[in-house]
Amino acid sequence: MGEGAYTPAFLFVFGLEVIMTKKLTKTKLKEFEKELIDWKESLLSEAQSSIEDLAQTQENHADISDQASAETDRNFSLRIRDRERKLIVKINEALERIKDASFGVCELCGELIGEKRLKARPVTTQCIECKTEMEEQERREAI
Numbered sequence: 849m850g851e852g853a854y855t856p857a858f859l860f861v862f863g864l865e866v867i868m869t870k871k872l873t874k875t876k877l878k879e880f881e882k883e884l885i886d887w888k889e890s891l892l893s894e895a896q897s898s899i900e901d902l903a904q905t906q907e908n909h910a911d912i913s914d915q916a917s918a919e920t921d922r923n924f925s926l927r928i929r930d931r932e933r934k935l936i937v938k939i940n941e942a943l944e945r946i947k948d949a950s951f952g953v954c955e956l957c958g959e960l961i962g963e964k965r966l967k968a969r970p971v972t973t974q975c976i977e978c979k980t981e982m983e984e985q986e987r988r989e990a991i
C-alpha cells in the first residue's frame with residue numbers, strides 16, 4: 849500500500865527516459881550511415897556503367913534496322929537512371945537525418961521505426977503502422 853504512493857513519480861521518470869531514448873544509438877546510426885554510403889556508391893557506379901553501356905549500344909546500333917531496339921534500350925536505361933537518381937536523393941536525405949539523429953524516428957508519430965524495417969528499407973521515414981495507415985487511406989480515397 850505504502851509503495852503505491854511512489855508510483856506516479858516513478859512513472860514520470862520512466863516516461864521521461866522513454867522520450868529521451870526515442871532515437872537510435874550513435875553506434876546504430878553509424879552502422880546505417882555506412883550502409884547508406886555503400887548503397888549510394890554502388891548505385892553511382894551502376895549508373896556510371898549504364899552510361900558506358902548506353903554509349904556502347906549507340907555505337908553498335910549504327911545499322912538502321914537496329915534503331916528501334918537501340919531506342920528501346922535507351923528508354924529503358926533512362927528509366928532506370930531516373931529511379932536511381934530519386935533513390936540517391938532519398939539516401940542523401942537519410943544521411944542528413946543521421947547527422948541530426950532524427951534517422952529511424954517516424955516523421956508522423958515520433959515512434960522508433962522497427963530495426964527490421966530500417967534494415968530492409970533504410971530510406972523510410974515512417975513506421976510500419978503509419979505507412980499501413982497511409983496506404984489504407986490512399987486506397988479509401990482512390991475508391
Ligand SMILES: [Zn+2]
Pocket residue numbers: 954955956957958959974975976977978979
Ligand atoms: Zn509512425
